[in-house]
Amino acid sequence: MPSGEKIGNSDNTNAGEMSGNTLRQTYEQRGELTLEAIHAHEAEVENLEELYNIYDKMGALSDEEKTELKNNIERLKQLNSQEQEIFSNDNKNQQPSDSTPETDASNKELTNESAEKAKAKRGFRRFIVGVGVSAAIVVIASIGANIIKNSRQGNEQDSTRTEQAEQDQDTTEDKESIAELSTYRGQFANEDGTSYNSEKGAKVNFGEELKSDAPEAEMKDEMLGRMIQPGQLAATYFYMQEKTSNPDFGVEGAKFSNPDDLLEAMENDSELHQKVYNYIKDTIKNNSLAESTVTGTFHNFFMDSQFETGNIDTSNVEVVGCTTNEDGTKVYSLAYTWEDKDGNFHMDTFTFKEKCGGQPLDQLDFTTTVRQIPSPENPDNPDDPHDDLKPKDYDNMTRIDNQILEDIADDIGTEEVRVTPTPTEDVSRQTPTQKPSSESYQGTEATTVVNNSASEATPAPAPSNPQNNYNENRGGANSDQYAPVQDNQSAQKAADQAEIPISEAPTDGQELEDSLSDLGIN
């Protein structure tokens, strides 16, 4: 780094005034400018960012705290960057003379050569696959949640679990194949040697600059405590899940409202793995399960496979995410790796949600993804011996999909019906309604009558009420085609009074007789 170039942006520690040389001297004096120290500092910043993100999502930080933490994180990042640059420069000075920018082409050629060779070498691939799987677990798990934890660590109050972890470690060491992939067990969280492998309450080193107030250390302790519980609950849940599917177990449904019921059931279960038993017992002992009820229907294919081998315990479940939904529920994500009977390594991730506000669980859901990864003995592992590892209701899911499609067809018809009907030749949606435009229709013009005469107005004539006179032709439509009605009321009146029988009519009724005869009426 050019001497005198400023670093940092915080006023708190004069970091902005610190030159590269000063920084180097500082670290050299402290004896900490080593690669390990640099990596540890990087891990600290990453962990701090993860915690910040979580607490930010939880709404647990005030604006002032956010600003302060952001500044700290940024400042540490810059310091770390400076460290790396200094270390890199120092390291380059110790490199052979052929490591110069002029040899970039050569370097590239060597890189390609090494890469191609490495891809073909079994030993290297076994090495890199182990590394890659571990990295993939961590990075994949960080999607949607940003914290890496190992639930095995951190509960100093639980001596049983500590012993269990040690036993598990011994077991791991006994298995050469597992040892070759030992990196998959939470190593990321621990490689800085400071934070997540420390027990709860232990001092957490976030670096010189943050020691004065160190709110993050408290945060991390708290998070560690939070992370333990999901692992316990998960194991308990697994157990319930397994036993719910076994009708001979004697427990109806998945309800263990009384923890003693669960304990009793466990004690009578000869198949229960001792590790799992201890773990769940500890969970109950810690009252994590008090008054809890687990309901629901879940896929249990995952647990079937796990209990087969007794793989499930606390040591290989990592809580990798914790988010809080708007409705207050918390969703925990856990990653889990295990080895099946055939020596294949599996990587599973699953999530479950916890009702906010308490230890008691109201309902758990979980989904799981089973991924088979190559074992050290079989890095390519083209075959999947666990094709049968599918949800038991997998076919149901397909059937449900089909049923939904049928329901849709019943409700709204098939595609042919749903299309817009074709208009007839005479009428279409585009046929405009014929109506006068505003220009052609002028309406009637109002007549304004103004009485501006000085003389007294002549009274209007009284309204007449004439009798209808149908003899009068008053004009009108087609009036010329019809003769006026001859309404001789006086003659009619006289005829009515005379009451002349029809037989005595002038025509002697013959005319009427004829008409009736014509109509066929006699």
Place this chain on the structure above:
Amino acid sequence: MDNYLLDYETLGGFVDSLMKAKPVPAQTPEELNTLRENNIKRLDDKITQAVFGSLNDSQLKKLNVLLDQDDGTPEVYEKFFQDAGINIQRTVASAMQSYKEEFLGGQYA
């Protein structure tokens, strides 16, 4: 044997997770598969570049010698990177993390 540095299943699982988090705009299953394969290759290239790019010429030559001996166990390579002062796990994770961010940022959609 596939021509990947990492194993295909791990790469595929990683890419699947990314594609689940951020679906790619594929119109057909074939197109989706093509995008998936492209991402797997791209991811492996990025990891390869990160792993071997972290070594200088001298270290690369030493590694080539190791590879030529063809009796290297995983522990040999682990020790090699340790001696070279390279945290290989962090290197690979950083490459994956970088790829994840690029993918979720829409760079490879």
